[in-house]
Amino acid sequence: MPVTFMSRVFAISDLHVDYPENMQRMLSLSDRDYVEDTLIIAGDVTDSLDKLALLLNGMLKKFNQVTFIPGNHELWVRDDQHHNSIEKLRAIRELCDTLGVHTERLKVTAGQECVWLVPLYSWYRYPEEGAESLFIAKQGEKWKPVLWLDTSFCKWHDALGQHQSAADYFLSLNSTALHAEYDAPIISFSHFLPRKELVFKTVDQALQFSHDAALIPAYPKDPLPLFNFTRVAGCRGIDSQIRRLGASVHIYGHQHRNRCRHIDGVTYVSNCVGYAREQSVLGASAEPRLVWDNGHMIEPEDSI
Ligand SMILES: [Fe+2]
Numbered sequence: 001m002p003v004t005f006m007s008r009v010f011a012i013s014d015l016h017v018d019y020p021e022n023m024q025r026m027l028s029l030s031d032r033d034y035v036e037d038t039l040i041i042a043g044d045v046t047d048s049l050d051k052l053a054l055l056l057n058g059m060l061k062k063f064n065q066v067t068f069i070p071g072n073h074e075l076w077v078r079d080d081q082h083h084n085s086i087e088k089l090r091a092i093r094e095l096c097d098t099l100g101v102h103t104e105r106l107k108v109t110a111g112q113e114c115v116w117l118v119p120l121y122s123w124y125r126y127p128e129e130g131a132e133s134l135f136i137a138k139q140g141e142k143w144k145p146v147l148w149l150d151t152s153f154c155k156w157h158d159a160l161g162q163h164q165s166a167a168d169y170f171l172s173l174n175s176t177a178l179h180a181e182y183d184a185p186i187i188s189f190s191h192f193l194p195r196k197e198l199v200f201k202t203v204d205q206a207l208q209f210s211h212d213a214a215l216i217p218a219y220p221k222d223p224l225p226l227f228n229f230t231r232v233a234g235c236r237g238i239d240s241q242i243r244r245l246g247a248s249v250h251i252y253g254h255q256h257r258n259r260c261r262h263i264d265g266v267t268y269v270s271n272c273v274g275y276a277r278e279q280s281v282l283g284a285s286a287e288p289r290l291v292w293d294n295g296h297m298i299e300p301e302d303s304i
């Protein structure tokens with residue numbers, strides 16, 4: 001009897017396995033259901049290299065292939081093992097090479113059908129770092145570095161070279177992928193958000209707040225009234241690269257809000273595990289989300 005080779009692509013991000021329940025949840029995924037499939041992990045697994053290795057090894061036992069891009073948490077430097085976050089990025093990529101986890105573009109084949117999976121390295125752009133920031137002013141916000149742990153734990157020192165910002169540095173890492181040849185549809189993925197519209201829960205809000213003069217109003221039950229996530233959400237330069245690549249689908253994470261939205265020809269998908277305390281706002285499931293099934297791309301839920 002002929003064997004049909006079935007291959008699918010799943011995506012997940014923000015596993016945050018420092019929470020034991022999240023590690024347990026991932027390591028409890030089926031050992032049989034995904035053996036011919038590929039898993040995209042779009043960052044924020046952990047800042048511990050030991051736990052990252054444990055998680056990636058666990059996924060390699062369940063999936064045929066795993067491809068991974070680090071998030072901000074991976075680049076936290078909280079011990080004296082690494083001098084700065086760029087040195088830690090190199091250590092993470094070496095770890096992935098050793099384990100057999102992909103960190104560069106990867107072609108997935110299922111019979112006659114193929115798809116390219118392309119990681120886009122990125123960082124967020126603060127509002128003072130130029131027009132590509134996703135910043136939208138918020139009523140009552142009061143920015144203090146203590147509100148955002150990256151300001152303590154991400155260390156750049158002189159490691160960004162001639163680049164003016166972390167966003168510039170990371171986007172420059174995508175040059176080879178952007179100039180490569182592609183002979184099949186493309187799914188790209190980044191940890192950070194590529195567009196302002198994705199910050200918002202509904203299409204109406206996305207349209208209301210995504211223009212340059214928008215102001216996010218204060219609301220009574222805001223758990224962090226002084227904090228404005230859009231300062232650290234992402235960078236429009238990611239979207240420019242998605243469109244230069246010609247990707248059909250883009251996977252992202254970071255905000256811990258799950259969405260599937262079609263904007264100007266690209267379907268943007270976020271599927272985060274997040275933190276247990278966020279379950280009421282996270283949306284959807286914490287299982288890997290199917291994004292490509294033997295030639296078929298995911299269907300968007302919302303369109304702008
Ligand atoms: Fe996260």
Ligand SMILES: [Fe+2]
Nearest residue numbers: 044071072254
């Ligand atoms: Fe993140």
